Amino acid sequence: MNPVRESRVQRVRHELKRRDVEVVKVEPLGRHFVAVTFRGEELADFVSASFDDHVKFIFDDGGAEPVRRDYTPRRYDREARELTIEFALHGDGKASSWARQAAVGQRATIGGPRGSMIVPIDYAWHLLAGDATALPAIRRRIEELPSSVRAIVVVACEDVATLTSAAQLDVWQVADGAALVEAIRAIPLPPDDAFVWFGGEASIAAKVRDVVHGEKGFPRTASRISAYWKEGASDHHEDL
Structure with missing residues (x-):
C-alpha cells in the first residue's frame, strides 16, 4: 500500500x-x-x-x-x-x-x-531521471539545489555534457531506457523527505511509473513521471 x-x-x-x-x-x-x-x-x-x-x-x-x-x-x-x-x-x-x-x-x-508545478528545493533527497529530452530540465533543477541535499541523476544518454550543482550529486549514466528502469529498480527510495522526477519516452515512463508507484509503493504526491515523447508520434506530452 x-x-x-x-x-x-x-x-x-x-x-x-x-x-x-x-x-x-x-x-x-x-x-x-x-x-x-x-x-x-x-x-x-x-x-x-x-x-x-x-x-x-x-x-x-x-x-x-x-x-x-x-x-x-x-x-x-x-x-x-x-x-x-x-x-x-x-x-x-x-x-x-x-x-x-x-x-x-x-x-x-x-x-x-x-x-508551473513548483517542487520545493529543500527535499533532502532527489531522484531525477530520463533520456536526452529530460536533460535540460535536469540541468536546470540541479543548478537550483542547495549543498544540503542529495541528488541522484540517472540518464540514458551517451552525451550528458556538463552537470553543475552545489548539491551532493551522484550521476548514473546508462545505455538505454531498459537499463534506466533497472537502475531505478535498484535504487532504494527513502520513505520520507524525497522527490522522484522522470521525463522521457512514453513506454519507458510507464515502466518507471510501475516501478516507483507499484513495486516500491512510493507516493504519487512526491513524484512526477512524464512522457515527454512517444515513439512514432509527434508533439506528445503526458503525465503518468
Missing part, C-alpha cells in the same frame, strides 16, 4: 501568451545538444517558476501549418529579455532539424507556459 503523504508541491497557473522572438545566440553543447537564445520585448513579463515547465516552441518549416513542440525554458534573463532553450539533436524530427540549422536572426514564437 502506498504511504499517505501530504503533497508539498504547489501548482500555479499563468496567463497564456504567445511571444514573437528572434534568435540572438546559438551555442553547441557537446555532440547532441544546442542551446538557442531568443530575445524579444514581449519576453518582459515571461514567467517560468519550475524546472520542468514547458513552453510551446512554434516555427514555420514551409508546411501548411506551423510546427509546435514542447520544450523546457532552460534559462531566462528578464533584464535582457532573453530566453534560452536547449534542443536535443536526436533523430530527424522537425524541431531537431530546425535546431541543427538555427542561426542568429531567425524568427520563432514562444507560447506559455500555461502553469
